[in-house]
Structure formats: structure tokens, C-alpha cells
Amino acid sequence: MYKSYLETYSKSDCCGCSACSLACPVSAITMAEDSEGFLYPRVNNDKCINCSICIKKCCLSSSGLRFREAGASETQNNNSNCYAVKNNDEKLRRLSSSGGFFPALAKYIILENGFVAGAAYDDKSMVHHIIISSIEEIPLLQGSKYVASRLDNIYERIKSLLEEKRLVLFTGTPCQIAGLLNYLGKKYESLITADLICHGTPSPVIYHDYLRFIENKYHDKIKSVTFRDKVNGWHTENITISMNSNKYTYTWERDPFYTLFFKNYILRPSCYQCRFARHERISDITMADFWGIEKSKPHFDDNKGTSLVITNTQKGQELFDKIKAAFVFDNAAINDSKQPMLKHPAVMPKNRPDFFKSYVNKGLVFCLKKYADYNLRAEIKYRIKKGIKKILNLLRNIKTICRGIKKI
Numbered sequence: 087m088y089k090s091y092l093e094t095y096s097k098s099d100c101c102g103c104s105a106c107s108l109a110c111p112v113s114a115i116t117m118a119e120d121s122e123g124f125l126y127p128r129v130n131n132d133k134c135i136n137c138s139i140c141i142k143k144c145c146l147s148s149s150g151l152r153f154r155e156a157g158a159s160e161t162q163n164n165n166s167n168c169y170a171v172k173n174n175d176e177k178l179r180r181l182s183s184s185g186g187f188f189p190a191l192a193k194y195i196i197l198e199n200g201f202v203a204g205a206a207y208d209d210k211s212m213v214h215h216i217i218i219s220s221i222e223e224i225p226l227l228q229g230s231k232y233v234a235s236r237l238d239n240i241y242e243r244i245k246s247l248l249e250e251k252r253l254v255l256f257t258g259t260p261c262q263i264a265g266l267l268n269y270l271g272k273k274y275e276s277l278i279t280a281d282l283i284c285h286g287t288p289s290p291v292i293y294h295d296y297l298r299f300i301e302n303k304y305h306d307k308i309k310s311v312t313f314r315d316k317v318n319g320w321h322t323e324n325i326t327i328s329m330n331s332n333k334y335t336y337t338w339e340r341d342p343f344y345t346l347f348f349k350n351y352i353l354r355p356s357c358y359q360c361r362f363a364r365h366e367r368i369s370d371i372t373m374a375d376f377w378g379i380e381k382s383k384p385h386f387d388d389n390k391g392t393s394l395v396i397t398n399t400q401k402g403q404e405l406f407d408k409i410k411a412a413f414v415f416d417n418a419a420i421n422d423s424k425q426p427m428l429k430h431p432a433v434m435p436k437n438r439p440d441f442f443k444s445y446v447n448k449g450l451v452f453c454l455k456k457y458a459d460y461n462l463r464a465e466i467k468y469r470i471k472k473g474i475k476k477i478l479n480l481l482r483n484i485k486t487i488c489r490g491i492k493k494i
């Protein structure tokens with residue numbers, strides 16, 4: 087039995103979806119940012135009429151399940167199928183974080199005169215959900231942005247489109263899908279939902295400060311951020327930050343923000359008790375990285391990215407069948423891919439509270455040094471390792487050339 091944040095006031099019981107605020111009949115709830123940069127509902131007791139609708143509509147409470155089921159295409163996942171997918175369009179696949187299943191899906195919806203909602207960067211590289219309706223806009227939504235995306239008024243805009251019987255694809259984290267379904271509270275035939283297998287979403291405040299830190303370090307202005315840049319192949323997770331005159335590319339182990347994310351210091355509190363870290367999905371289609379493909383399907387892996395796609399409903403399966411000419415695919419079993427987030431949520435480090443205390447009292451740079459190994463020694467070690475790797479590659483290439491010459 088799960089309770090809502092509006093009953094417990096425990097931060098792990100709120101994913102910030104804002105369904106409660108939109109459901110309140112007297113507009114008594116506003117969403118406000120806490121010191122970690124995450125949004126939570128705040129009730130104005132002078133306006134509140136104690137109707138409990140907000141609690142009933144909460145997408146993380148057991149009582150909210152009824153609304154979610156009413157909004158979903160189907161509630162059973164009896165017919166789910168798994169696939170390994172690589173988009174045929176190499177350019178599109180390169181821009182995506184996995185195998186580029188998402189742009190294939192988005193393209194189909196737009197060609198059917200539909201709308202696609204997903205996460206995009208704004209002009210300050212912060213992340214918000216937007217709605218697109220043209221093929222040219224698809225790259226805005228491509229690629230994983232490892233920070234909590236602000237939903238703004240997206241649910242209301244989607245509802246208006248659905249009321250006009252327009253085709254809509256909503257993509258996002260499972261809790262964002264759950265929030266939408268709870269808000270809608272009824273089935274719309276023209277709604278398609280696609281969720282991600284989700285590790286958790288990092289704090290927008292830490293991310294914002296981190297971007298300012300990079301700008302100060304380089305005395306330059308950031309133009310764009312690319313998590314999961316495939317510049318050194320899909321198996322090596324890189325972040326690239328492009329500035330006016332500089333370019334910064336580091337692996338996740340050497341980028342302090344990425345490190346804090348993967349070490350689980352800066353996730354939203356609800357992520358450590360995620361209700362959606364399970365095999366049963368709430369969307370029509372689930373999109374993820376096909377981690378472990380180099381072992382389970384080595385013939386399929388080209389180190390340019392493979393998506394794991396799970397069709398959860400009949401609607402999802404029909405859609406997959408309609409667009410399958412856009413990609414190469416292979417049938418798979420769910421255990422072919424390493425997916426811890428289908429079994430349990432991310433584990434909270436014991437010293438996460440200390441991290442945020444230090445952040446408030448001593449600032450970001452102190453935290454980067456203490457919790458993300460951001461120091462000169464680690465940097466020198468990294469550069470030596472990188473240098474050795476380069477020399478070994480060079481020697482390997484020379485050896486191959488010599489062998490070729492000998493044969494001649």
C-alpha cells in the first residue's frame with residue numbers, strides 16, 4: 087500500500103509530476119522547488135476545501151492506481167515482446183543515445199499528422215518537455231538528457247490535443263507517464279505512451295551550477311550539452327559540452343557531474359524507492375539501451391548503439407509492426423539485456439544527505455572534489471591511462487600494417 091506525499095510529506099513519495107496540482111478544483115496547489123532543485127506540491131491551506139482529490143489522483147499512491155488504469159491503453163502486460171533495434175538511418179542513430187528507436191517512432195507519428203512530446207534543451211541547456219509536430223524538430227528530442235525534465239503545462243496541452251482527437255505520442259520517464267495517465271483519468275484512443283527504463287533523474291540545481299562551473303573554468307559560453315556522445319563508440323559513455331571556442335569531451339568516470347549521477351548522489355529522492363523499477367510497465371512501448379548485447383548478441387553489436395524495445399500492449403505491438411521497415415531488429419528475451427532497473431531502484435549512498443549539506447554550506451566545487459574524485463591526481467592518472475591506450479592502439483595498427491607488407 088503506497089501513500090501520497092500529500093499524506094506523508096516524505097519526499098520519496100513524490101516524483102514531481104504535478105497531477106495533484108492540476109486536479110485540485112480550487113487551485114490550492116502550486117509546485118515549488120526545494121533546495122535540491124526538485125519540484126514538490128505546496129498546499130495553500132486558506133484555499134483548500136479538504137476534498138482529497140489530490141491524494142486520490144496522486145500517481146505514486148495506491149489510490150491513484152485506479153486513475154492510471156483508466157487512462158492506460160491496457161493494464162495487462164501479458165503479450166510483451168522484446169527486440170534489439172538499430173535505426174537504418176545512421177545519422178539519426180548517431181544523434182540518439184541507443185539504437186535510435188525513438189526517432190523512428192516519432193517520425194511515423196508526425197507523418198500521420200500527430201504530435202510528439204519529449205524532453206528538449208532550452209537556450210540555456212536546461213531541460214523541459216516540449217511538443218513537436220514536424221520532422222525537422224525530431225533532433226530536439228533525441229538523446230538522453232541526464233537531468234529531471236520540467237513538465238511545465240505539458241499535461242494540459244496534451245489533454246487539449248486529445249480532446250480534439252489528435253494523435254499524440256508522449257515520451258518520458260515512467261513516473262511522467264504515470265502522472266499523465268492519472269491526470270487524464272480516462273482512455274484516449276489517440277494517445278500513445280513510450281517510457282524509458284529509468285536509472286533516475288539528477289538534480290536540475292546541481293546540473294545548472296555544474297554548467298556555470300564549466301563556463302567559469304573555460305571562460306567561455308556553453309552552446310550545447312550532449313550526454314552519451316558516441317564520439318568514442320556507444321560502449322564508452324561520454325559527455326560533450328560545446329562552447330563558443332572550446333569543446334569538452336570526457337568519459338563518465340572523469341566528468342564529475344556524470345560521476346555524481348552514476349554514483350547516485352544527486353537523484354530525486356523518489357528514484358531510490360521508484361515504484362516503476364519493475365518488469366510490469368505502464369506504457370505502450372518501453373525504450374532502453376540494450377546493455378550486454380556484446381555478450382548476448384555479438385553479431386548485432388557494432389558499437390554504434392542498440393535499443394532494447396519492449397512492446398507492452400497490443401497498441402504498442404501494432405505500432406512496432408507498422409514502423410519496422412525503418413530499422414533492423416532481432417527478437418530478444420528480456421534477460422538478454424542487463425537491466426537492473428527492471429528489478430530494483432537505484433541504491434541511495436549512505437552519505438547522500440552529507441553531500442547536499444556540503445553543497446549548501448561549502449558549494450559545488452567542494453562536493454566535486456570530495457564525492458566525484460575531481461582533483462589533479464585523478465586527472466593526471468586519467469591522462470596517463472589515455473596516453474598508454476593511444477600508444478597501444480598505434481602499435482597495434484603498425485603491427486597490422488607490417489603484417490600486410492610482409493604478405494605482399
Ligand SMILES: Cc1cc2nc3c(=O)[nH]c(=O)nc-3n(C[C@H](O)[C@H](O)[C@H](O)COP(=O)(O)OP(=O)(O)OC[C@H]3O[C@@H](n4cnc5c(N)ncnc54)[C@H](O)[C@@H]3O)c2cc1C
Nearest residue numbers: 182183184185186187188204205228229231257285374375
Ligand atoms: C534520465 C534517464 C535515465 C535512463 N536510464 C536508463 C537505464 O537505466 N537503462 C537503460 O537501458 N536506459 C536508460 N535510459 C534510456 C536510454 O538512455 C535511451 O533514452 C533510450 O534507450 C531511448 O533511446 P533511443 O536511441 O531509442 O532514442 P533517443 O533519441 O536517445 O531518445 C530520446 C528519448 O528520451 C527522452 N528523454 C531524454 N531525456 C529525458 C529526460 N530527462 N526526461 C524524460 N525523457 C527524456 C526523449 O523525450 C525521447 O523520447 C535513460 C534515459 C534517461 C533520460
Ligand code: SF4
Nearest residue numbers: 110134135137138140
Ligand atoms: S484536498 Fe482538495 S482542495 Fe485541498 S489541495 Fe487537495 S484537491 Fe485541493
Ligand code: SF4
Nearest residue numbers: 100101103104106144
Ligand atoms: S501527484 Fe505527482 S506531484 Fe502530486 S504528490 Fe503525487 S507524485 Fe507528487
Ligand code: SF4
Nearest residue numbers: 260261284286357360
Ligand atoms: S527512477 Fe522512477 S521516480 Fe525516478 S525519475 Fe525514473 S521513473 Fe521517476
